[in-house]
Amino acid sequence: MDDVVAALRARGGRLTAQRRALLEALFAADGPVSAEHLARAFGVDPATAYRTLEYLQDLGVARHVHIGHGPGLYALATEPAREYLACERCDAVAIVDAAALDGVRAAIRSASGYEARFDHFPIVGLCASCAAGRPPAHGAAHSHGDHVHTHPHGHEH
């Protein structure tokens, strides 16, 4: 957080109340969140939220991911990098370390020559539960909403 402020200052940027609020929200969030959601939660204007989040992306502090048809969702840029898998049926999103998908990347490379990334546009399909024909399960539901329903035990294997 102090690092962020430093990076911001180094660019001639200013730390306003709005920016602090948005940053704290990003640090506190347990998953990607929409700009609208952040804006509303702190009485910040949506335009400011979008502008600030873009600024934070330029700084390399934040990233956004496009899940399904909904709004873009923002999160801090973590180390190691994260990538996403989204379920079309129950809207669950698995968040995994990018390294977990290196084998997938290799398979794509050999099938197509493409060098894939799933940090901005996720892998889409059915989660294990929905693929098995089980009901949508855990409160996720069809909200196409403001934040991701991370079932945090995503992939461990």
Place this chain on the structure above:
Amino acid sequence: MDDVVAALRARGGRLTAQRRALLEALFAADGPVSAEHLARAFGVDPATAYRTLEYLQDLGVARHVHIGHGPGLYALATEPAREYLACERCDAVAIVDAAALDGVRAAIRSASGYEARFDHFPIVGLCASCAAGRPPAHGAAHSHGDHVHTHPHGHEH
């Protein structure tokens, strides 16, 4: 095409001039096309294009894919099914038989349990050319536009 008309009639649907135009355009297209593009090309109202294309999807005749931030692009549902890989840098889109990505699907299944599909949301990354650092190349360019720039020899790895 006759099959389509039959399916349509079987549902109590009617074959209007607009529907015929849109259908013929889909049959003639060499890649996914936006609803706007189809509408404009035949003087059909965009609302009608969207409604008709959705109808054709219900019939199982058409599908749409979301490439990048641009509009959804429509194409006939083919047999065998097709899946897509999009390049973030040069906007090239590779269209491959779904079977070509079965290995990728297997890798994803074993890494995450997800059963992936790339027919609605493609794999996103860098095409072989861009990954190699070569310039954006072939007329593709950044048009985010009306139809896909299929480099037709897509994958044959």
Place this chain on the structure above:
DNA sequence: GCCTTCCTGCAAGACGCTTGCAACAAGCCT
């Protein structure tokens, strides 16, 4: 040729942003 019902065009609205602009306030300077 008629009549029913499906379709169409138009207009307006929803949703997710993006942009122009005038007022505001960080933070540097003294």
Place this chain on the structure above:
DNA sequence: AGGCTTGTTGCAAGCGTCTTGCAGGAAGGC
């Protein structure tokens, strides 16, 4: 502490991609 510069903000308008309500129009069965 008071000024001053210039980065930021809120508001309002605008844009792209659809979606929806509605009244008129036309397929296609009879």
